[in-house]
Amino acid sequence: MKRGDEAAGREEYFESTDLSANMEDYMETIALLASRNRVVRVKDIAKTLKITMPSVTAALGKLREKGLIYYEKYGFIELTDSGRRVADLVSRKHSFLKRFFREVLRMEPNSADEEACRIEHHLSPEACRRLYRLVEFHDTEHGSEREWTGQLQDVMEEGPLSELREGQSAAIVKVLGDSPLRKRLIDMGFRRGEKITVIKYAPLRDPIELSIKDYRLSLRVEEARDIVVRPLERGRHRRRHGKE
Amino acid sequence: MKTREITVGLVGNPNCGKTTIFNALTGARQKVANWSGVTVEKREGRLRHGDVSIRVIDLPGIYSLTSYSMEEIITRDFIIDDRPDVIVNVVDAGNLERNLYLTTQLINIGARSVMALNMFDEAANKGLTIDTEGLGTLLGMPVVRTVGTRSVGIAELVERIVQVAEGTSETARHIHIPFGDDVEAEIRAVQDLMRKNESIGRRYSTRWLAVRLLERDSDAIKKLRAFTGHEAVLEQAGKSRALLERKFDDDIETILSDRRYGFIAGAVRESVRKSAPRRVDVSDRIDRFITNRYLGFPILFLFLWALFHLTFALGEYPMNLIESGVHHLGLAVERLVPAGPLKDLIIDGVIGGVGGVIVFLPNILILFMGISFMEDTGYMARAAFIMDRVMHTLGLHGKSFIPLIMGFGCNVPAIMATRSLENRQDRILTILINPFMSCSARLPVYILFAGAFFHAHAGTVILSLYLVGIVLAFVSARIYGMVFFRGSSTPFVMELPPYRIPTLKSTLLHMWDRASQYLRKMGGIILAFSIIIWFMGEYPKSPDIAREYDARIAAVQAEGYSALEKARARGASSESLDEVRTKYITGARQLEVEKATLEKRNTIIGRMGEFLTPVTSPLGFNQQMGISLVTGFVAKEVVVSTMGVLYHADIGNGADGGQQPIDQVIRRPEYGITPLVAYTFMLFVLLYVPCLATVVVMGREAGWRWAFVSLVYQLVLAWTVCFLFYNAGKILGF
Numbered sequence: 001m002k003r004g005d006e007a008a009g010r011e012e013y014f015e016s017t018d019l020s021a022n023m024e025d026y027m028e029t030i031a032l033l034a035s036r037n038r039v040v041r042v043k044d045i046a047k048t049l050k051i052t053m054p055s056v057t058a059a060l061g062k063l064r065e066k067g068l069i070y071y072e073k074y075g076f077i078e079l080t081d082s083g084r085r086v087a088d089l090v091s092r093k094h095s096f097l098k099r100f101f102r103e104v105l106r107m108e109p110n111s112a113d114e115e116a117c118r119i120e121h122h123l124s125p126e127a128c129r130r131l132y133r134l135v136e137f138h139d140t141e142h143g144s145e146r147e148w149t150g151q152l153q154d155v156m157e158e159g160p161l162s163e164l165r166e167g168q169s170a171a172i173v174k175v176l177g178d179s180p181l182r183k184r185l186i187d188m189g190f191r192r193g194e195k196i197t198v199i200k201y202a203p204l205r206d207p208i209e210l211s212i213k214d215y216r217l218s219l220r221v222e223e224a225r226d227i228v229v230r231p232l233e234r235g236r237h238r239r240r241h242g243k244e
Numbered sequence: 245m246k247t248r249e250i251t252v253g254l255v256g257n258p259n260c261g262k263t264t265i266f267n268a269l270t271g272a273r274q275k276v277a278n279w280s281g282v283t284v285e286k287r288e289g290r291l292r293h294g295d296v297s298i299r300v301i302d303l304p305g306i307y308s309l310t311s312y313s314m315e316e317i318i319t320r321d322f323i324i325d326d327r328p329d330v331i332v333n334v335v336d337a338g339n340l341e342r343n344l345y346l347t348t349q350l351i352n353i354g355a356r357s358v359m360a361l362n363m364f365d366e367a368a369n370k371g372l373t374i375d376t377e378g379l380g381t382l383l384g385m386p387v388v389r390t391v392g393t394r395s396v397g398i399a400e401l402v403e404r405i406v407q408v409a410e411g412t413s414e415t416a417r418h419i420h421i422p423f424g425d426d427v428e429a430e431i432r433a434v435q436d437l438m439r440k441n442e443s444i445g446r447r448y449s450t451r452w453l454a455v456r457l458l459e460r461d462s463d464a465i466k467k468l469r470a471f472t473g474h475e476a477v478l479e480q481a482g483k484s485r486a487l488l489e490r491k492f493d494d495d496i497e498t499i500l501s502d503r504r505y506g507f508i509a510g511a512v513r514e515s516v517r518k519s520a521p522r523r524v525d526v527s528d529r530i531d532r533f534i535t536n537r538y539l540g541f542p543i544l545f546l547f548l549w550a551l552f553h554l555t556f557a558l559g560e561y562p563m564n565l566i567e568s569g570v571h572h573l574g575l576a577v578e579r580l581v582p583a584g585p586l587k588d589l590i591i592d593g594v595i596g597g598v599g600g601v602i603v604f605l606p607n608i609l610i611l612f613m614g615i616s617f618m619e620d621t622g623y624m625a626r627a628a629f630i631m632d633r634v635m636h637t638l639g640l641h642g643k644s645f646i647p648l649i650m651g652f653g654c655n656v657p658a659i660m661a662t663r664s665l666e667n668r669q670d671r672i673l674t675i676l677i678n679p680f681m682s683c684s685a686r687l688p689v690y691i692l693f694a695g696a697f698f699h700a701h702a703g704t705v706i707l708s709l710y711l712v713g714i715v716l717a718f719v720s721a722r723i724y725g726m727v728f729f730r731g732s733s734t735p736f737v738m739e740l741p742p743y744r745i746p747t748l749k750s751t752l753l754h755m756w757d758r759a760s761q762y763l764r765k766m767g768g769i770i771l772a773f774s775i776i777i778w779f780m781g782e783y784p785k786s787p788d789i790a791r792e793y794d795a796r797i798a799a800v801q802a803e804g805y806s807a808l809e810k811a812r813a814r815g816a817s818s819e820s821l822d823e824v825r826t827k828y829i830t831g832a833r834q835l836e837v838e839k840a841t842l843e844k845r846n847t848i849i850g851r852m853g854e855f856l857t858p859v860t861s862p863l864g865f866n867q868q869m870g871i872s873l874v875t876g877f878v879a880k881e882v883v884v885s886t887m888g889v890l891y892h893a894d895i896g897n898g899a900d901g902g903q904q905p906i907d908q909v910i911r912r913p914e915y916g917i918t919p920l921v922a923y924t925f926m927l928f929v930l931l932y933v934p935c936l937a938t939v940v941v942m943g944r945e946a947g948w949r950w951a952f953v954s955l956v957y958q959l960v961l962a963w964t965v966c967f968l969f970y971n972a973g974k975i976l977g978f
Contacts, residue, residue: 174498179735180312180313180735181735181737182497183308183310183312183497184307184308184312184735184737185737186497186498186501187307187308187310187345187501188307188342188345188737189341189342189345189505191498191501191502191505192498192502199528199531200531200535202535202540202629202630202632202633203535203536203537203538203540203541203630204630204633204634205633206632206633206636207629207632207633207642207736209531209535209629209740213339213341213342214338214339214340214341214342214370215339215342215739215741216527216739216740216741216742217737217738217739217740218625218629218632218736218737218738218739218740219735219736219737220632220636220735220736223735223736223737
């Protein structure tokens with residue numbers, strides 16, 4: 001959702017809106033509805049944000065006081081010029097943050113969106129600027145197929161062995177910790193790059209049966225947490241939360 | 245020609261078939277001991293080859309020669325200190341890469357080795373062709389293809405062993421595992437400093453020691469400390485390690501193991517060809533059922549049910565035979581030996597004691613047949629895999645499950661079965677809580693008391709005791725864990741070996757092994773203790789009491805007769821005659837009980853029981869109960885027979901006609917046993933010291949210190965639980 005027609009300097013310009021997280025959400029929603037429908041009504045806002053109409057009305061009153069919207073009781077809502085600027089700022093923040101989670105951190109689209117919603121109101125203009133530059137830099141480098149972006153991609157896919165699904169294979173990245181268990185695992189062939197496959201989970205979901213080199217081994221889930229792996233089929237990482 | 249003797253150590257990974265090679269080499273000519281100071285088994289066997297006598301020592305299965313497990317230290321010290329002539333490195337041909345890791349360390353330590361490339365038939369089925377000549381040249385040791393279970397390749401293996409020992413092997417040479425220039429430079433730096441003290445080099449391979457020091461191996465550091473000039477060496481090792489870790493941005497273990505595995509990968513690339521597997525892997529198919537989410541548990545319980553029944557139900561027939569054999573032997577001796585103390589000693593003490601020892605044999609034989617079957621097929625690992633989640637919450641290992649279940653039959657073979665647990669801590673914990681699994685010998689006590697006092701609810705009462713035992717086992721596991729094994733949960737790295745068909749030979753050897761160990765190591769002690777306790781239960785005799793009471797009983801009887809006569813003369817009705825008869829019979833019986841109790845009280849055990857009255861009376865136990873608890877130390881079923889003697893009652897073996905059944909006798913109000921007391925008594929029998937044989941087996945398997953800990957713990961626990969229960973019951977008005 002990169003808006004290429006806008007000047008880069010403006011893209012990169014972030015300022016504080018002096019609004020609470022809630023209010024920013026209202027502004028974002030109003031802008032969104034305005035671009036989608038001809039008119040914006042209280043009912044639509046309440047539906048989108050899943051809150052009651054009276055609370056929307058109360059919030060709109062506050063926004064009007066700040067001179068961000070035109071709003072008369074039972075009428076339509078419109079953004080003022082400064083209101084449009086604020087809404088634009090908020091949605092730019094959201095969209096680049098979403099790109100950050102999606103493209104740099106390699107998260108699923110849905111969760112990238114959720115995460116963006118979660119942090120967009122809490123970042124300072126300075127942090128936004130720097131993060132924005134990182135996203136842009138990654139974008140251009142990724143486009144020109146630099147090695148590091150590929151590496152970063154791989155690193156982002158890494159996770160504990162305990163989160164693989166049955167039948168999934170992965171390459172070992174490292175064994176964490178400094179326990180006798182780690183030494184034993186290294187002795188048993190758990191080395192970087194070695195392929196490991198989750199054969200199955202025990203009937204009570206713990207321990208795990210694994211296949212490595214030419215043998216089968218079982219490990220408890222809590223022990224498998226200390227083994228960092230990179231799944232060999234991408235994007236099929238078992239996710240702890242979120243919908244699949 | 246003079247016989248030469250050479251010593252051979254068998255080294256290999258767990259599950260590489262090392263034991264089958266050992267059995268194939270030595271047959272039944274084995275002896276089992278423990279490594280000094282630890283309870284890790286040491287097996288030794290012998291064979292002859294021409295004029296050479298070969299002593300074979302089976303070392304524990306290990307993955308590596310570092311020093312973080314007891315098994316590794318044992319193997320390592322054996323190689324360094326005992327300097328065996330040849331090490332036979334047993335390697336699973338189907339799992340070559342991982343097995344060769346240990347080989348690289350054997351090469352590093354400078355051991356003269358022969359490789360037994362075992363189970364090569366399985367590897368061939370997997371589609372692997374291994375160039376043994378090539379591999380041997382790369383590793384600097386002769387490589388022999390073997391199949392331990394079918395004794396294939398054993399003759400050649402022996403041949404090569406002798407050649408290497410005599411230095412006539414063409415393949416055997418000393419090679420270095422190359423670690424790469426950077427690491428090699430640091431190894432040399434450490435080695436150079438070691439060379440300043442020549443005695444180090446005479447004792448150890450400096451290259452090996454240098455590598456171990458780089459790896460910060462605590463045992464190697466300890467070994468080095470014995471030499472002068474160790475400070476400089478250690479300092480250099482520290483510097484070198486830091487340098488390498490910085491350079492490769494990794495920790496030293498990873499750096500070195502990467503180099504070793506790199507060497508192995510090269511060797512495997514050059515000597516192994518892989519083609520399409522000849523046979524599909526059946527293990528996975530079997531596992532689809534055995535460890536299936538829904539079928540896993542039912543199959544496990546089916547197996548356990550079968551094992552339990554085989555062991556204890558089928559085992560009952562030979563046990564009965566043994567018991568009746570012992571009984572008849574006693575009768576035969578009775579006819580031959582004149583009456584007197586010697587006769588009592590032989591019949592009740594010795595023959596009874598021997599009977600008490602061998603009566604466990606059928607159980608042990610059958611149980612270990614089953615366990616050997618489960619281990620050799622690979623099912624044991626699966627059972628542990630399925631059960632670990634449950635057992636782990638209790639601080640135990642998945643493999644603890646089987647010994648615990650077997651404890652419901654008999655704790656003696658169950659404790660011996662804990663040998664499947666590789667980890668010492670898991671094993672000791674499993675042994676310590678095993679007595680809480682209510683064994684079948686405690687059942688007669690429950691049946692007697694629950695039947696006499698709870699009638700219709702007897703079944704529920706007995707079940708509740710089993711449950712109390714299980715709950716307290718888990719509570720105790722926690723307590724023991726907190727007190728003795730704090731904070732050291734053992735990892736669950738367990739191999740799941742492919743399913744294999746067990747051989748009759750290995751099963752028989754396993755059974756023979758356990759049975760003979762039981763007889764030699766435990767039988768003697770159990771026998772000696774039984775005789776001592778028998779003696780304590782019989783002596784000193786109290787002829788005065790016997791004489792006095794016999795006279796009084798005779799007097800009562802005489803009085804009874806004359807009273808009867810008189811009544812008859814008066815022409816009394818048959819009811820009133822009966823009344824008179826009953827009165828005197830009861831009187832005589834009462835005297836009999838008093839006599840038996842007094843006699844028993846006078847013996848050493850009786851005095852102990854009496855001495856313990858202040859301890860047992862707060863639990864509501866009467867004197868007879870106290871004494872039978874003391875005698876019950878020999879075996880729990882003795883509690884019932886002692887009560888039979890003390891109450892002068894029939895315990896159902898039809899010994900004396902005319903006696904009343906014991907379950908009626910103990911209900912008499914004059915003995916003061918209420919249902920509350922009865923339940924408390926059963927609780928005590930459940931919880932207090934397991935039988936003598938169990939204590940001895942505990943001492944042998946875990947160490948006497950642990951046997952003692954368990955003894956004290958159980959007595960304290962039994963008393964505390966019973967005290968609380970009894971008093972709570974009293975307050976509640978039971």
